[in-house]
């Protein structure tokens with residue numbers, strides 16, 4: 537079992553399989569990321585060994601992310617290989633939805649059961665402002681295809697003042713109609729994103745009260761879950777809250793082969809060479825080393841704090 541220096545059990549791995557992306561979301565990356573040219577993707581055989589070590593060490597939940605993970609050829613084979621190794625694993629994928637329509641059935645057949653789709657607006661022009669692409673139709677078709685394929689779908693929305701902050705209620709209505717869970721994610725300030733202003737949990741709840749009544753149900757992982765009287769659930773991920781990190785169970789492998797113990801802080805352990813060598817013992821030691829560096833909490837709650845971590849490399 538992996539335990540960090542604050543006695544937190546770490547059993548959740550977020551795996552970024554590429555930093556490449558076909559979108560350019562304002563809150564995630566610059567319009568022209570300078571490091572896209574020198575992208576050397578970690579082969580899936582090497583990632584599989586890393587995943588096996590993590591599972592052997594007690595990881596029970598894995599999320600594949602990016603960049604855009606569906607840009608990687610053979611992703612379904614990788615998923616199938618993980619499921620063969622550990623059929624009991626809780627495996628999920630986060631995607632911008634663009635390629636989901638063509639991949640949904642194959643992902644389900646490979647053994648994936650859950651997918652989170654980023655959907656920031658129901659207006660084409662706002663999606664374009666946010667992601668620099670006119671892609672609303674593709675994302676909506678992807679969501680429908682995932683539901684039809686039997687995948688459990690959640691939607692991720694990052695509310696940004698002046699872009700989509702007036703759509704919180706419409707988005708919840710949309711999620712309710714689709715019978716999927718919506719999660720509002722507070723914008724996490726970082727030096728690779730534009731200087732945007734996100735909404736915090738209090739502001740999100742206040743906006744939702746204009747149309748809905750609801751009550752707090754539970755804390756589930758990083759999300760605080762609320763329920764409407766009809767039973768529809770929604771979640772808020774609020775990393776600016778002082779207690780957000782108290783039960784953090786996450787460790788990340790970035791697209792560049794860094795084990796990242798905290799999304800905010802710079803500390804990381806580089807396992808690029810160790811992955812090439814496929815040395816399982818060295819991988820396990822590196823995970824433990826990274827967890828010794830895992831800080832008590834992020835700094836997003838501090839005034840004008842901004843992370844230097846790039847979300848498109850660590851996968852959010």
Ligand code: SAM
Nearest residue numbers: 563564602603631632654692723724847851852
């Ligand atoms: N490309 C995929 C996607 O967009 O879903 C997966 C990678 S993306 C980095 C993972 C999640 O991080 C997305 O839901 C995205 O909205 C979120 N995200 C990216 N930058 C963020 C930021 N600065 N603050 C909060 N969430 C962010």
Ligand code: SF4
Nearest residue numbers: 557559561564603632
């Ligand atoms: Fe790409 Fe996802 Fe980042 Fe948007 S949030 S730029 S879709 S990696």
